[in-house]
Amino acid sequence: xxxxxxxxxxxxxxxxxxxxxxxxxxxxxxxxxxxxxxxxxxxxxxxxxxxxxxxxxxxxxxxxxxxxxxxxxxxxxxxxxxxxxxxxxxxxxxxxxxxxxxxxxxxxxxxxxxxxxxxxxxxxxxxxxxxxxxxxxxxxxxxxxxxxxxxxxxxxxxxxxxxxxxxxxxxxxxxxxxxxxxxxxxxxxxxxxxxxxxxxxxxxxxxxxxxxxxxxxxxxxxxxxxxxxxxxxxxxxxxxxxxxxxxxxxxxxxxxxxxxxxxxxxxxxxxxxxxxxxxxxxxxxxxxxxxxxxxxxxxxxxxxxxxxxxxxxxxxxxxxxxxxxxxxxxxxxxxxxxxxxxxxxxxxxxxxxxxxxxxxxxxxxxxxxxxxxxxxxxxxxxxxxxxxxxxxxxxxxxxxxxxxxxxxxxxxxxxxxxxxxxxxxxxxxxxxxxxxxxxxxxxxxxxxxxxxxxxxxxxxxxxxxxxxxxxxxxxxxxxxxxxxxxxxxxxxxxxxxxxxxxxxxxxxxxxxxxxxxxxxxxxxxxxxx
Amino acid sequence: xxxxxxxxxxxxxxxxxxxxxxxxxxxxxxxxxxxxxxxxxxxxxxxxxxxxxxxxxxxxxxxxxxxxxxxxxxxxxxxxxxxxxxxxxxxxxxxxxxxxxxxxxxxxxxxxxxxxxxxxxxxxxxxxxxxxxxxxxxxxxxxxxxxxxxxxxxxxxxxxxxxxxxxxxxxxxxxxxxxxxxxxxxxxxxxxxxxxxxxxxxxxxxxxxxxxxxxxxxxxxxxxxxxxxxxxxxxxxxxxxxxxxxxxxxxxxxxxxxxxxxxxxxxxxxxxxxxxxxxxxxxxxxxxxxxxxxxxxxxxxxxxxxxxxxxxxx
Numbered sequence: 001x002x003x004x005x006x007x008x009x010x011x012x013x014x015x016x017x018x019x020x021x022x023x024x025x026x027x028x029x030x031x032x033x034x035x036x037x038x039x040x041x042x043x044x045x046x047x048x049x050x051x052x053x054x055x056x057x058x059x060x061x062x063x064x065x066x067x068x069x070x071x072x073x074x075x076x077x078x079x080x081x082x083x084x085x086x087x088x089x090x091x092x093x094x095x096x097x098x099x100x101x102x103x104x105x106x107x108x109x110x111x112x113x114x115x116x117x118x119x120x121x122x123x124x125x126x127x128x129x130x131x132x133x134x135x136x137x138x139x140x141x142x143x144x145x146x147x148x149x150x151x152x153x154x155x156x157x158x159x160x161x162x163x164x165x166x167x168x169x170x171x172x173x174x175x176x177x178x179x180x181x182x183x184x185x186x187x188x189x190x191x192x193x194x195x196x197x198x199x200x201x202x203x204x205x206x207x208x209x210x211x212x213x214x215x216x217x218x219x220x221x222x223x224x225x226x227x228x229x230x231x232x233x234x235x236x237x238x239x240x241x242x243x244x245x246x247x248x249x250x251x252x253x254x255x256x257x258x259x260x261x262x263x264x265x266x267x268x269x270x271x272x273x274x275x276x277x278x279x280x281x282x283x284x285x286x287x288x289x290x291x292x293x294x295x296x297x298x299x300x301x302x303x304x305x306x307x308x309x310x311x312x313x314x315x316x317x318x319x320x321x322x323x324x325x326x327x328x329x330x331x332x333x334x335x336x337x338x339x340x341x342x343x344x345x346x347x348x349x350x351x352x353x354x355x356x357x358x359x360x361x362x363x364x365x366x367x368x369x370x371x372x373x374x375x376x377x378x379x380x381x382x383x384x385x386x387x388x389x390x391x392x393x394x395x396x397x398x399x400x401x402x403x404x405x406x407x408x409x410x411x412x413x414x415x416x417x418x419x420x421x422x423x424x425x426x427x428x429x430x431x432x433x434x435x436x437x438x439x440x441x442x443x444x445x446x447x448x449x450x451x452x453x454x455x456x457x458x459x460x461x462x463x464x465x466x467x468x469x470x471x472x473x474x475x476x477x478x479x480x481x482x483x484x485x486x487x488x489x490x491x492x493x494x495x496x497x498x499x500x501x502x503x504x505x506x507x508x509x510x511x512x513x514x515x516x517x518x519x520x521x522x523x524x525x526x527x528x529x
Numbered sequence: 530x531x532x533x534x535x536x537x538x539x540x541x542x543x544x545x546x547x548x549x550x551x552x553x554x555x556x557x558x559x560x561x562x563x564x565x566x567x568x569x570x571x572x573x574x575x576x577x578x579x580x581x582x583x584x585x586x587x588x589x590x591x592x593x594x595x596x597x598x599x600x601x602x603x604x605x606x607x608x609x610x611x612x613x614x615x616x617x618x619x620x621x622x623x624x625x626x627x628x629x630x631x632x633x634x635x636x637x638x639x640x641x642x643x644x645x646x647x648x649x650x651x652x653x654x655x656x657x658x659x660x661x662x663x664x665x666x667x668x669x670x671x672x673x674x675x676x677x678x679x680x681x682x683x684x685x686x687x688x689x690x691x692x693x694x695x696x697x698x699x700x701x702x703x704x705x706x707x708x709x710x711x712x713x714x715x716x717x718x719x720x721x722x723x724x725x726x727x728x729x730x731x732x733x734x735x736x737x738x739x740x741x742x743x744x745x746x747x748x749x750x751x752x753x754x755x756x757x758x759x760x761x762x763x764x765x766x767x768x769x770x771x772x773x774x775x776x777x778x779x780x781x782x783x784x785x786x787x788x789x790x791x792x793x794x795x796x797x798x799x800x801x802x803x804x805x806x807x808x809x810x811x812x813x814x815x816x817x818x819x820x821x822x823x824x825x826x827x828x829x830x831x832x833x834x835x836x837x838x839x840x841x842x843x
Contacts, residue, residue: 032697038613038801040566040567040570040571040613041613046571047570047571048570048571048572048573049570049571049572051570130581132567132578132581132582132585133567133568133571133575133578133582134575134578135571135572135573184615187615188614188615188616201614202793203611203613203614203621203793203798203801204625204793204797204798204801205696205793206697206698229697229698229791230791231695231791232788232791232797232801233788233789233791235680235683235789236680236683236693236695236788236789236790236791237791239683239684239687239693240693240695240697240791242687243686243687243691243692243693244691245692245693245695245697265687406560406561407566407569407804408560408561408562408565408566408569408804408806409560409561409565410569411565411568411569411572411573411574412561412565412568412569412574415573415574415576427572446573446574446575447572447573
């Protein structure tokens with residue numbers, strides 16, 4: 001090699017090396033974030049909201065987690081956490097975890113397999129201690145028991161094979177709780193094994209977490225802590241972020257219209273826009289006439305102009321889809337050719353004509369219009385789409401009247417079936433059919449608001465859950481999703497995007513593109529000094 | 530005077546009992562309770578779990594029993610537990626009261642500091658250019674919604690100074706505290722000062738038409754002596770009444786300001802507690818606010834005696 005070439009090569013290496021060294025993780029500093037309101041409690045197992053999972057996830061570990069540096073939540077991206085490895089038995093109904101040794105709870109007590117057993121006993125209502133609320137009971141329909149084989153090995157015994165059990169365990173909603181701490185203490189002063197220790201929650205003011213110096217993962221976390229300022233007013237908190245008072249926004253707090261403002265006024269901010277895996281959907285009381293008539297329900301689903309919803313509400317940043325998050329972000333959503341067969345996803349003029357015919361068949365028409373109350377929570381994110389819905393229903397002889405319901409009464413009203421038509425939002429914790437189907441469509445599930453129960457589909461839910469071949473499973477999932485849409489179980493209107501932003505000095509954060517409930521361990525995040 | 534004080538004290542006690550019954554009853558009339566809200570946050574309702582939670586919190590007891598439990602606890606100094614944080618209600622309420630009190634006092638200070646002298650200046654310069662300017666300013670103070678004004682202030686700070694004057698951490702010392710609270714206090718005090726200014730102006734104009742003012746002027750008293758010595762001391766009575774009312778009103782008026790400036794005071798806390806149906810917090814706080822209001826009114830009435838020797842209470 002000639003000296004010139006050699007030198008040139010060295011220069012290239014040196015140039016490439018600079019960013020590598022510059023990007024080396026730096027320890028220290030406290031991440032400053034804002035929170036949108038008081039979390040209902042610090043106990044992740046009792047809540048179903050970002051308000052709890054986002055700040056408190058860093059207190060805990062799971063058995064397994066989604067790789068924080070990959071942007072997709074899927075079974076392939078699951079890595080060990082408190083478990084060092086896992087294995088299925090030959091029947092695929094016993095899932096055994098080898099557990100990490102030497103891990104301590106934040107109060108100094110050792111973590112053992114008993115804690116794993118206790119956690120799932122608590123979730124299944126088998127333990128003496130009881131949760132006040134158990135929103136994800138339906139996730140464990142197939143879990144028969146968990147046994148502590150010895151101090152560092154636990155086995156989950158399933159009723160039938162369920163590969164997706166690992167995805168449920170990797171969710172931010174599935175931390176391992178300590179046996180020796182009561183559910184009440186977990187709500188107010190949670191103890192975990194995670195990278196950060198809970199310090200205090202001051203209502204309406206702040207939440208503080210400090211680094212767990214005894215964390216089992218070498219070199220983590222990088223941060224000394226993370227401090228949250230609770231700011232109820234969205235205008236104030238976004239202005240606070242723009243004024244660089246905070247390093248990180250709350251999850252998905254920056255709506256698409258707001259994102260333009262943030263980009264304009266704080267151009268260096270790094271904003272991750274991605275699907276929230278929250279969908280707008282219609283709930284129809286199928287027990288209440290005339291909605292006990294399948295034609296009326298189908299007419300409503302067929303008449304929906306989903307593009308208009310997406311354009312008006314999300315400035316085009318949304319996707320049409322079924323129950324599962326649509327591709328390319330979603331792993332399980334129906335492709336366009338399958339989706340097109342569902343009610344209301346074809347040519348709009350043709351669909352409206354079809355819907356009008358269905359309404360006429362049910363006895364309604366221009367001279368005999370159906371008056372109906374469209375109930376929804378009295379919050380802008382619910383109310384606005386309800387108003388658009390009312391407008392669209394006019395074209396099929398339905399005169400809707402908005403019935404705004406105070407938040408505290410919304411679920412009670414829905415549970416009583418004291419509504420005809422409702423506008424609803426559904427957040428999905430993990431992009432997997434085992435979560436979506438069993439939580440929202442299975443017979444008897446607490447979060448199946450419409451009480452939809454189709455025994456044939458229930459069988460298919462269980463069948464897809466047990467399938468080992470994930471490609472074959474996907475095809476069955478599409479089939480089920482298409483049937484759910486045709487059956488008007490809970491007609492989907494749109495899945496929508498939102499942004500989470502942070503200061504440029506925040507490094508190591510990867511936003512998942514198919515879920516936003518499991519990103520918040522903060523152990524890989526560091527601040528560039 | 531002594532008998533008047535005793536009578537008023539008894540009346541205050543009765544008023545507080547009335548307030549306790551009204552707030553207790555109204556809270557139970559509002560649809561939904563903490564169990565509904567907690568389950569709503571979790572996205573479902575399990576009737577059995579909800580009933581167990583209501584039992585645990587005593588919400589399934591008969592209403593009179595719930596009322597008696599509250600009052601009996603109160604008489605023993607036990608305010609109960611917050612349903613949301615599960616911490617003693619006293620520990621939740623007590624640290625927030627000084628924050629709102631400081632903000633309210635500062636706001637009141639600003640409103641009197643500006644409202645009173647500007648009202649006098651406006652009155653003595655009636656129908657002059659200065660009077661018109663001050664009247665326009667006071668009108669804008671009354672008509673600008675405080676949340677809007679507060680947001681404009683925040684946006685101005687972010688735009689011009691690249692900072693935002695909101696509460697993120699407790700202030701370290703008195704000076705920091707003064708700096709932190711003075712901007713929201715000025716925002717909320719603007720409205721009150723406008724009210725005080727207008728009232729001072731009209732009251733001064735009325736007094737300045739009185740014979741004794743004319744007499745003072747005829748005797749050669751200076752303008753300052755007439756305006757501030759004779760007129761203001763007589764015009765100030767209705768202003769003092771309004772200041773008393775404003776002091777009580779500020780607790781309510783501070784809700785928006787505390788929200789926009791993110792100040793963890795008692796006003797915003799009360800609204801949050803109502804939204805969560807956190808009965809122990811709401812009941813005790815409203816009773817406390819009621820107590821402050823009746824005591825303030827009582828003190829204002831007593832102040833009349835000091836300000837106007839003609840007033841005597843039998």
